[in-house]
Amino acid sequence: MFIHNFKYAFKQMIRNKAAIIWTLIFPLALGSIMFLAFGNIYDSDHVFHTLNVAVVRDEENIYFEYLLDELSTGDDGSETLLNVEFLDRENAEKGTVNGDYDAVIYEGREITLGVTKSDIQQEIVRSIVEQYNKTVSMIGDVAKSNPAGIPAVISTLSDSVRGYASQETTTDGNTDMYTNYFYAIIAMSCLFGAYAACDFSEKLALAASELGKRRSIARCSKGLQAVSSFFAMWIVQLAVEIITIFYLKAIGVNLGDKILHMIPVVAAGAAVGIALGTLIGSVPVLSQGQKAGITTSVSLGLCVMADLCAEGIKDMVEHTVPILNRINPAVLISDSFYALNVFDTYERYFRNLILLTVIAVVFLAVSYIILRRDRGASI
Amino acid sequence: MQVFKLFFKILKANRILILIFVGVYAAILFGVIIPLQHEGTADTYLEQKCKFAIMDEDNSVLSRGLAESLGTVHENVEISSFDKETLQDELYNGNICTAVIIKSGFEDSFTRGDTEDYLTLYNVPTENKAMLFAGDVDEYLRYVSGYTAAGFSMNDACKAAGDLVGETADVRIITGSDLTHESVIQSYYKYLGWILILMVTSVITPILIALNDKKLRNRIECSSFHFSKVNGQILMASLLSGIGLVGIFTLLAKLYFGSALGGFRLALMSSNMLCYVIVALAIAFLISRITSNSMVINMVANVISLGMAFFCGIFVPYYLLGDGVQTVARFLPAYWYLNALNDIDGSFPEALPDIIQSFGLQLLFAAVIIVAAMVISNAVRESSSTGYSSTL
Known part of the structure; x- marks a missing residue:
């Protein structure tokens, strides 16, 4: 009986071509749009690139020019800190307003800075200018208190161009926080499996449809019908998610190297989406429109909490009410991908996977109870 | 006013759904997104602290x-x-x-x-x-x-x-630069660019589908009611519900921001929102002519609303998007909605002609979408009368 039901549920699924097409279009189209929109933002805005600086020589300062020369000369073709161009005031400022330069340095006895915006690039240039001014100030200090110490200071400053600290990373994986948006879209696609499930579940509910009435008197338990439909929908949804992952990888989204490990996550995610739809669809007092509205609101709400539309929401919740992140399937899906992409261990990945499975089982169990209790007294 | 009344009868039947939408989206806006926004000042250099x-x-x-x-x-x-x-x-x-x-x-x-x-x-x-x-x-x-x-x-x-x-270098702001920072009020209206499309399409599309039902259409067509009158009343009812939606979100904004939002600025913000809602209604009309499948409606609504949000700088600051994306964004209504919003918040009243131009372009987008929907509608009707049905 299971096979029989499964076969027909599966046929029903794949014959609804519009639904299948849009289920697939949704993650693929949004993934492509997102990749076009901000596939390179991390590299262009967060990763360091040589800063273009216009220098206006109000008064020649050979020491500062020596520093500029040092900072704009790279070893063996490596990226330099600055790319310096000497210009007159008008062209320097015009070029900075047009975005050709990150800042203008006004060279004189004291060095000052002109900027068009307050950003990290400008802050780095400011830091260079300040370091020069402070070094001059320090030599002045020493000259006042202990003039004999000046050669030792200059010698120390020349020796200490090297870094004092060792720098270490916590991961060799992807550190691009914008990848979160792609994780959230995959999570959303998983949860949108709820639409199809909601529709199927309605067809099982006695009071909701004619088909539901016929199915209720059939010699097959509602549990069996629900489980067979669940598996049929799950297979289709899982196929969509696998296509999405491979598509995103193919267009160049950095999802890491553990692509195959992502499949159990989307399998559990798709199960949660379908279980959620089954649960919403099984509530007898709601109309079809209300069920669709609730499905949209719930899945969107959960995905917003997983950083779908703004960075930092998931983290804010983690620092205030962490339990919400443990029961939000969208966050669990997104966090599993993140954990796979940056950690060497699988502890967090498996924890999320288990939680997703538990959520799916709970949703299904509650739906089963609701569907079983429906005795048709209201008809 | 039969059709007009029918529109609101269906809308009333969906009042719980509308309440759910308003509640959920208001919670997302005021509970999650607005607290993450930071107010900035425009005329001084802000030190970037790590x-x-x-x-x-x-x-x-x-x-x-x-x-x-x-x-x-x-x-x-x-x-x-x-x-x-x-x-x-x-x-x-x-x-x-x-x-x-x-x-x-x-x-x-x-x-x-x-x-x-x-x-x-x-x-x-x-x-x-x-x-x-x-x-x-x-x-x-x-x-x-x-x-x-x-x-x-x-x-x-x-x-x-x-x-x-502790000593700092003298940093001066070069004249002619644009140091404007997005205000929290602007963030609120910006995110509405995503929410309004989603809400209008999710609520209005099913009503338009119901009114486009073949049997109902046939009954109306054989009555003394003129075809243009039917469409006129649907248009009026849609517009009125759109104005109602603008009213709800304006009221929520006024309650939340208080005296910080008011006067001509509020009127312009609301007008901008209304223009955008008209675009959303046009999209709802287009979707209603493409499909009647509730799952497809929701998918299309999400692809359009999220797609425009990502492309036009609702979710990620516009200046961070690449040049190519910024060019494409100009061909989307959300871009002009956000453009008007920036002008209202940053350069009003000097930018009033630009603001009006942005309003006009949004309405133009709405007109184009409606024309496209009518063309599709005719094509679908002709193909169904010749025995072929739309695949969607």
């Missing part, structure tokens, strides 16, 4: 001086733990740009001239902020090193270096 966490196992004069100096220039934050997983989470989420770990014996190693094993910075070394912070760590230690070489005691050297770190 957030860092520090674990000082040395607790020496030098390590305390370093922590204090870094705290002056940047922002010292507490984190729950310094284990690798927590550090990775905090770095990834931008809560810190660097974690500083100073091991016991740091000051002695500094005197010996070899600190690398005692001072570790956990960061992403290629990132701008990490570079800036590492530069400031070196800067402080270099000053201390210079002062001690000049004969200062460690205490005096740390104090002198600390004083030096």
Whole structure:
């Protein structure tokens, strides 16, 4: 009986071509749009690139020019800190307003800075200018208190161009926080499996449809019908998610190297989406429109909490009410991908996977109870 | 006014759904998104501070001086733990740009001239902020090193270096630059650019589908009711419900922002929202002519609303998007909605002609979408009358 039901549920699924097409279009189209929109933002805005600086020589300062020369000369073709161009005031400022330069340095006895915006690039240039001014100030200090110490200071400053600290990373994986948006879209696609499930579940509910009435008197338990439909929908949804992952990888989204490990996550995610739809669809007092509205609101709400539309929401919740992140399937899906992409261990990945499975089982169990209790007294 | 009344009868039947939508989206806006926004000022240079966490196992004069100096220039934050997983989470989420770990014996190693094993910075070394912070760590230690070489005691050297770190360079803002920062009110209206499309299409499309039902259409067509009258009443009812939606979100804004939002600015914000709602209604009309499948409606609504939100700078600041994307965005109504919003918030009243132009372009988009929907509608009707049905 299971096979029989499964076969027909599966046929029903794949014959609804519009639904299948849009289920697939949704993650693929949004993934492509997102990749076009901000596939390179991390590299262009967060990763360091040589800063273009216009220098206006109000008064020649050979020491500062020596520093500029040092900072704009790279070893063996490596990226330099600055790319310096000497210009007159008008062209320097015009070029900075047009975005050709990150800042203008006004060279004189004291060095000052002109900027068009307050950003990290400008802050780095400011830091260079300040370091020069402070070094001059320090030599002045020493000259006042202990003039004999000046050669030792200059010698120390020349020796200490090297870094004092060792720098270490916590991961060799992807550190691009914008990848979160792609994780959230995959999570959303998983949860949108709820639409199809909601529709199927309605067809099982006695009071909701004619088909539901016929199915209720059939010699097959509602549990069996629900489980067979669940598996049929799950297979289709899982196929969509696998296509999405491979598509995103193919267009160049950095999802890491553990692509195959992502499949159990989307399998559990798709199960949660379908279980959620089954649960919403099984509530007898709601109309079809209300069920669709609730499905949209719930899945969107959960995905917003997983950083779908703004960075930092998931983290804010983690620092205030962490339990919400443990029961939000969208966050669990997104966090599993993140954990796979940056950690060497699988502890967090498996924890999320288990939680997703538990959520799916709970949703299904509650739906089963609701569907079983429906005795048709209201008809 | 039969059709007009019928529209609102169906809308009334969906009142719970509308309440759910308004409730959920208002909760998302006011509970999650608005608290994450930061108010900025427009006319001064804002120092870019890096957030860092520090674990000082040395607790020496030098390590305390370093922590204090870094705290002056940047922002010292507490984190729950310094284990690798927590550090990775905090770095990834931008809560810190660097974690500083100073091991016991740091000051002695500094005197010996070899600190690398005692001072570790956990960061992403290629990132701008990490570079800036590492530069400031070196800067402080270099000053201390210079002062001690000049004969200062460690205490005096740390104090002198600390004083030096507090000095700042003169930064001036170049005239003609655009230093405007997005206000929280602007963020509220910006996110509505996503929510309004989603809400209008989810609520209005099913009503338009119901009114486009073949049997109902046939009954109306054989009555004395003229076809144009039917469409006119549907249009009026849609517009009125759109105005109602604008009213709800304007009221919510007024309740939340109070006196900060009012007068002509509020009127322009609401007019902009109304133009955008008309675009959303046009999209709802288009979807209703393409499909009647509720699942497809929701998918299309999400693809359009989220797609425009990503492309036009609702979710990610517009200036961060690539040149190509910015060019394409101009061909989307959300771009002109946001453009008008920026002008109202940043350069009103000088930009009034630009604001009106943005309103006009949104309405033009609505007209084009309606024409496209009517063409599709005719094509579908013709194909169904000849026996072919639309695949969607």
